[in-house]
Amino acid sequence: MRSEVPIRSVRAEAYRVPTDRPEADGTISWNSTTIVLVEVEGGGRVGLGYTYASACIVGLIRDKLAAVIAGQDALAPASCFGAMQRAVRNLGREGLAATAISAVDTALHDLKARLFDQPLVVLLGARRTSIPIYGSGGFTTYSDAELEQQLGGWVAKDGCAFVKMKIGSEPGRDPHRVAVAKRAIGDALLFVDANGACTPRQAIRLANIFAERDVRWFEEPVSSDDLPGLVMVRQHAPCGMDVAAGEYAYTVDYVRTMLASGAVDVQQADATRCGGFTGFLEIAALCNAFHVDLSAHCAPALHMAVACAAPRIRHLEWFHDHVRIEHMLFDGAPQPRDGRISPDLTVPGNGLIFKRADAAAYAVSEAA
Numbered sequence: 001m002r003s004e005v006p007i008r009s010v011r012a013e014a015y016r017v018p019t020d021r022p023e024a025d026g027t028i029s030w031n032s033t034t035i036v037l038v039e040v041e042g043g044g045r046v047g048l049g050y051t052y053a054s055a056c057i058v059g060l061i062r063d064k065l066a067a068v069i070a071g072q073d074a075l076a077p078a079s080c081f082g083a084m085q086r087a088v089r090n091l092g093r094e095g096l097a098a099t100a101i102s103a104v105d106t107a108l109h110d111l112k113a114r115l116f117d118q119p120l121v122v123l124l125g126a127r128r129t130s131i132p133i134y135g136s137g138g139f140t141t142y143s144d145a146e147l148e149q150q151l152g153g154w155v156a157k158d159g160c161a162f163v164k165m166k167i168g169s170e171p172g173r174d175p176h177r178v179a180v181a182k183r184a185i186g187d188a189l190l191f192v193d194a195n196g197a198c199t200p201r202q203a204i205r206l207a208n209i210f211a212e213r214d215v216r217w218f219e220e221p222v223s224s225d226d227l228p229g230l231v232m233v234r235q236h237a238p239c240g241m242d243v244a245a246g247e248y249a250y251t252v253d254y255v256r257t258m259l260a261s262g263a264v265d266v267q268q269a270d271a272t273r274c275g276g277f278t279g280f281l282e283i284a285a286l287c288n289a290f291h292v293d294l295s296a297h298c299a300p301a302l303h304m305a306v307a308c309a310a311p312r313i314r315h316l317e318w319f320h321d322h323v324r325i326e327h328m329l330f331d332g333a334p335q336p337r338d339g340r341i342s343p344d345l346t347v348p349g350n351g352l353i354f355k356r357a358d359a360a361a362y363a364v365s366e367a368a
Helices: 057-069 077-087 096-115 120-124 144-156 174-185 200-211 227-236 252-261 276-290 300-309 320-329 356-362
Strands: 007-024 029-042 045-052 131-137 162-166 189-193 215-219 242-245 266-269 293-296 313-319
Touching: 007 057, 007 096, 007 320, 007 356, 029 057, 029 096, 029 320, 045 096, 057 077, 057 096, 077 096, 077 276, 096 120, 096 276, 120 300, 131 144, 131 189, 131 300, 131 320, 144 162, 144 174, 162 174, 162 215, 174 189, 174 200, 200 215, 200 227, 227 242, 227 252, 252 266, 252 276, 266 276, 276 293, 276 300, 293 300, 300 313, 300 320, 313 320, 320 356
Parallel strands: 131 162, 131 313, 162 189, 189 215, 215 242, 242 266, 266 293, 293 313
Antiparallel strands: 007 029, 029 045
């Protein structure tokens, strides 16, 4: 039996990458995305994890989280997870603290897999060898031509059976945009995501219009904090249209409340927010107990292994911004084949190698 491997160091850095064009959804707009990278060293190996959050969490990781896991056993990520949760009790476990813990936790799991010289998916307990993806983007800033090109490309080039677009900033124009999208993707299924932009009645009205275009998925029609509103939309949505939410869940307790309320047909979770792989797998177990499908939100290169290990999962989001960043900054980022991605079983850990020289131009300074 292998003895303990002390954690020697924790490194955190932030990189801000401009978008390739202006982007917006139903509630906000943005022109860059920040990735916070964490590297944990122990036993002569380095584990890599990350989150998409604010650069301000770098200090939290370096100062508070690194202090509580230093010297702890690198082979016991769950124990480190508990220590980090306790450390942020008075700061608040949700929001930025949760993203910081998530980045460290994913790095710890990667380190453990590399120490055992095993692919991460094997260490987590593979239930499948690949995971379906759905192309995701279709921002409200896109022209009809850009919308057609992006969504149609995921179907034609990557073999996606599902694609998702943003709605909600101009509800009166959304039926037209949905028609444009359906024309571009042919027989593939269309999902829509309002990012909480609608009231329950607005969402129900739009759901009935979208159903005429065979839209099968309505994500965050109202705020995910409005569980009664989600229940109302779900109860009145057309037959065959799933209501999904949960990407902003920072704790397992939040997901338990959402599932118990009957607010969703499909529960979403994001390992870069919900406590890393430790939190994600706890949520996956909850979904299994409630007989509700799970869908992994964004960060596909990070989620791939844990999605293949979850007991009950439908698919993984192939989000435009994150796909672009992950291929820019990492060797080993997955490539779709027939609408699915597969972990590389020939390399240890998550299979990602950080391209530090390429990332240097996007580094966020300490002063910033």
